[in-house]
Amino acid sequence: MASKKRARNPHDKHRLSGRRLREWGYGYVFILPWAVGISVFFLYACARSIQYALSDVRLTNGLSITYQGFANFVNIFTTDNTFPVALMSFATGLILRVPIIVAFALIMALLLNSKIRARALFRVVFFLPVIIATGPVMDELTRQGVASVPMVNQATIGALLGTLPQWIGEPIQELFSSLILILWYSGVQILIFIAGLQKVPKDVYEAARIDGASAWESFWKVTLPTVKPMILLNAVYTIVALATSGQNEIITMIYDNMFNSAVRRGYGYAAAMAWAYALVVSAALAVAFLLLRDKSDRKVVYEQRRIVMKGGYYNDGKQ
Amino acid sequence: MASGGVKMNPRRFSRNQIPIYLYIIPIAVFMGLPIVYIINHALKPMDELFAFPPRFFAAHPTFNNFYNLFASASNSSIPVSRYAFNSIIVTIAVVFLSVFFSTLAGFALSKMRFKLKFMLFEVNNAALMFVAVAVSIPRYLTIARIGILDTYLAHILPLIAMPVALFLIKQFIDQVPDALLEAAQIEGAGPFTVYRRVIIPLIKPAIATGAILTFQQVWNNVETSNLFTSSESIRTLAFYLNTFSAGGATGSANAVQGQGIAAAASVVMFIPNLLLFINMQSSVMNTMAHSGLK
Numbered sequence: 001m002a003s004k005k006r007a008r009n010p011h012d013k014h015r016l017s018g019r020r021l022r023e024w025g026y027g028y029v030f031i032l033p034w035a036v037g038i039s040v041f042f043l044y045a046c047a048r049s050i051q052y053a054l055s056d057v058r059l060t061n062g063l064s065i066t067y068q069g070f071a072n073f074v075n076i077f078t079t080d081n082t083f084p085v086a087l088m089s090f091a092t093g094l095i096l097r098v099p100i101i102v103a104f105a106l107i108m109a110l111l112l113n114s115k116i117r118a119r120a121l122f123r124v125v126f127f128l129p130v131i132i133a134t135g136p137v138m139d140e141l142t143r144q145g146v147a148s149v150p151m152v153n154q155a156t157i158g159a160l161l162g163t164l165p166q167w168i169g170e171p172i173q174e175l176f177s178s179l180i181l182i183l184w185y186s187g188v189q190i191l192i193f194i195a196g197l198q199k200v201p202k203d204v205y206e207a208a209r210i211d212g213a214s215a216w217e218s219f220w221k222v223t224l225p226t227v228k229p230m231i232l233l234n235a236v237y238t239i240v241a242l243a244t245s246g247q248n249e250i251i252t253m254i255y256d257n258m259f260n261s262a263v264r265r266g267y268g269y270a271a272a273m274a275w276a277y278a279l280v281v282s283a284a285l286a287v288a289f290l291l292l293r294d295k296s297d298r299k300v301v302y303e304q305r306r307i308v309m310k311g312g313y314y315n316d317g318k319q
Numbered sequence: 320m321a322s323g324g325v326k327m328n329p330r331r332f333s334r335n336q337i338p339i340y341l342y343i344i345p346i347a348v349f350m351g352l353p354i355v356y357i358i359n360h361a362l363k364p365m366d367e368l369f370a371f372p373p374r375f376f377a378a379h380p381t382f383n384n385f386y387n388l389f390a391s392a393s394n395s396s397i398p399v400s401r402y403a404f405n406s407i408i409v410t411i412a413v414v415f416l417s418v419f420f421s422t423l424a425g426f427a428l429s430k431m432r433f434k435l436k437f438m439l440f441e442v443n444n445a446a447l448m449f450v451a452v453a454v455s456i457p458r459y460l461t462i463a464r465i466g467i468l469d470t471y472l473a474h475i476l477p478l479i480a481m482p483v484a485l486f487l488i489k490q491f492i493d494q495v496p497d498a499l500l501e502a503a504q505i506e507g508a509g510p511f512t513v514y515r516r517v518i519i520p521l522i523k524p525a526i527a528t529g530a531i532l533t534f535q536q537v538w539n540n541v542e543t544s545n546l547f548t549s550s551e552s553i554r555t556l557a558f559y560l561n562t563f564s565a566g567g568a569t570g571s572a573n574a575v576q577g578q579g580i581a582a583a584a585s586v587v588m589f590i591p592n593l594l595l596f597i598n599m600q601s602s603v604m605n606t607m608a609h610s611g612l613k
Contacts, residue, residue, distance in 0.1 A: 026510045027433030034424035035439065037480035041458055042446050048457035111343050116336045125347045128354075128596070183350050240447070255452050259546075267456050274453030 052271035065268075072272035083273060086250050087280055094239060094284050097182060101238050102231060105186040109193030110223070127191060129184040185241055189234040196230035197223065232292040236285060243281045250277055357589075361385070361582040384583035388563075397551050399559065406538065406556035409474040413537045414530050417481045421529055425488035426518050430500060431510075440489070446482040455546055462547050473547035474555065478537055484529035491525035492518060527599045535592050560584035 053073070056066045077084055112123055200223060208218040242248070254277070257270035362380040389399055427433070428440055458477055467473050495518065503513050519526070544558035563581040 027427045027431035027436065030423045030427035030431065030510070030514075031433075031439065033420045034480060034485065037420065037476070038442060038446060040461060041477050041480060042449070042454070043442065044461065045454035045457035046449070048460070049454050052456065108343075108346070111339055114336075114339050116339050116343070122343055122347055125350060129350060183346070244449075244451075251452050258452070258456060271453065271456070278449070278453070 049271045049274065052268045053275050054272075055268050057266055057268040057271075068268075072269050073276065075269065076272055076276055083250075083253060083276075086253060087277065090243075090248070090250055091280060091284065094242060097185075097242065098235055098238050098288070101182055101186050101189060102234050104183065105189035105234060106193050106227070106231070108186065108190045109197055110219075112190065113194055113197045123191075123194070127187045129187055185238065185245075188237060188241075192230055192234055192237070193227060196227040200226045228292075232288065235288040235292055239281065239284050239288060243277075243284075357582065358586055361579070361586045363579065363582075384579035385587075388580045388583045388587070399556075401552060402554060402556040402559040405471075405474075405553060409471060409555060410534060410537045412471070412475045413478045414533045416475070417479045417484060417533045418526055418529055420479060421481060421485040421488050422519065422522070422526065423514070424485055425492050425522075426514050428485075428489050429492040430495075430497070443482050443485055446480070447486060451542070455542065459546055469548050469550055469553055471553065474540075474543045474553075477543060477547070478533075478540065481529070481533050481536065483532050487532075488522060488525045488529050491522045495521050531595055531599055534595060538591060539588065557588065560588055 051065065054067060054069060056068050056071070058064045058066075108126060112119060112126070116122075204222055205218055208222055213221065244251075250273075254270050254273050257265050257273060258267055359377045359380075361384050362382070363377040364379055364381045364383060367377060367379070428436060462468055462473050462477070465476075467476065499517060499521075500513055503517050508516065539557050540555070541558050541561045544554040548554055560581075563584050
């Protein structure tokens with residue numbers, strides 16, 4: 001790509017400025033519909049919701065907004081006795097679930113990447129939940145307790161866990177009760193890992209084997225370093241997926257505080273909750289970056305971005 | 320671009336594949352269980368629905384729940400076909416417009432040079448991870464101000480900007496070689512011709528993926544019906560079916576019967592998803608695996 005570009009540049013140098021002007025013009029034309037949509041329904045809405053978070057919002061004859069600084073945020077952490085707890089359990093849930101989902105996805109990707117028959121079929125099976133399990137269907141499933149597979153949960157596993165000391169049994173039971181959900185959240189991650197694994201050249205494994213490395217060793221020395229960027233990408237994806245899923249208790253809380261007349265504390269309060277939540281999610285993302293970044297590279301974020309958006313980086317005019 | 324890993328299957332079954340199957344098959348079955356369960360659940364008669372311990376397979380499968388679903392719909396003033404019609408209109412409009420706008424924007428973000436480009440893509444990434452509930456009030460106000468409350472547009476407009484679709488499509492366009500576009504340009508094609516004749520045919524798998532993701536978001540969306548509409552006749556199927564599982568809006572008489580109806584309703588909701596996905600799955604697999612990760 002780059003060489004072609006260099007070859008072209010001297011050729012049309014004399015009309016570059018005119019051409020660039022035209023490209024700009026068309027760029028704006030092409031992006032305009034999307035940009036209008038995103039500014040009206042996202043950017044503007046975001047700005048307003050920050051304003052609400054800092055105000056007392058009431059719906060008495062129209063919308064009355066009184067600026068009151070950080071009072072909503074103070075209330076969240078001093079007077080509310082459910083939301084901070086929910087935030088905490090969301091955070092601990094992330095610590096427990098993200099590593100499990102990512103590790104499971106990696107193992108499944110390794111299995112699905114090995115030479116077996118009907119591999120395409122299995123890949124579909126593991127990706128299927130991502131496609132169909134959203135919205136009402138998923139709500140219905142969790143409501144029915146299917147996500148925990150009740151029979152398995154109560155009868156077999158319960159008896160099995162009874163033999164263990166409680167401090168081991170408890171977290172394992174917790175895990176089992178949402179095991180299927182965890183598995184269902186890993187579809188996209190498995191695909192990302194498979195794509196990563198396919199980049200590892202076969203001869204590297206060959207060379208490792210000739211040098212006497214066992215399969216175990218070549219996993220740690222060859223496979224893992226290659227998919228390391230994918231681990232970060234997957235961790236980020238998992239955090240975002242868990243944070244925005246419909247099963248998320250916090251989202252329900254925010255929603256109730258906005259619209260449920262029985263429990264609501266007002267739009268301003270709910271907006272403040274949403275932003276507090278957004279901060280926790282960003283903090284989780286930051287932790288993931290810090291833990292999983294490539295130590296040798298200072299500008300991890302950009303490095304990751306270049307992997308994710310290979311072509312885009314080149315086109316950003318930064319070269 | 321079409322080289323998935325799919326065709327690398329070994330011709331013959333060999334013995335050293337067995338351990339891998341030992342792992343994969345149970346987990347695959349395990350993941351398939353809830354889907355089987357929800358279908359079975361919908362087919363259970365009333366006494367089995369409340370049986371304890373719950374049964375996995377329906378002993379006496381019946382279509383009663385589906386019958387009740389549509390019967391209770393005809394009891395209320397609005398037939399279920401009205402909700403379905405609304406859903407179909409809204410879904411088709413959003414999928415079409417969103418794919419159209421996303422491909423336009425993706426083409427610009429990927430292949431054109433203009434100021435603010437990098438920033439615009441960052442905005443899209445931010446929108447990708449933001450919780451929609453948080454901005455629903457300002458959205459409501461915006462919609463009220465434009466004056467489209469309680470119309471189809473209130474369903475359609477807020478959902479058109481699909482950050483995920485734009486992200487995937489942009490990644491895919493990145494992989495279209497620049498040389499191809501230049502060749503088209505030298506032949507005298509303008510940007511719109513390039514878009515229509517070169518970009519669109521080449522990124523069909525990405526379009527399929529974007530369409531599926533958009534479809535499932537719109538098809539399952541309850542929020543726009545909840546917030547931006549007030550008359551029943553303009554609300555969508557997802558909203559209607561959701562009233563059963565929520566057990567509220569259509570009255571508490573549905574609470575007991577609702578169990579079965581809700582199960583039937585969720586099957587009705589997910590079957591279009593399933594069909595669409597099976598129809599397009601090979602293209603989807605290609606996009607997901609190639610969304611810039613190659």
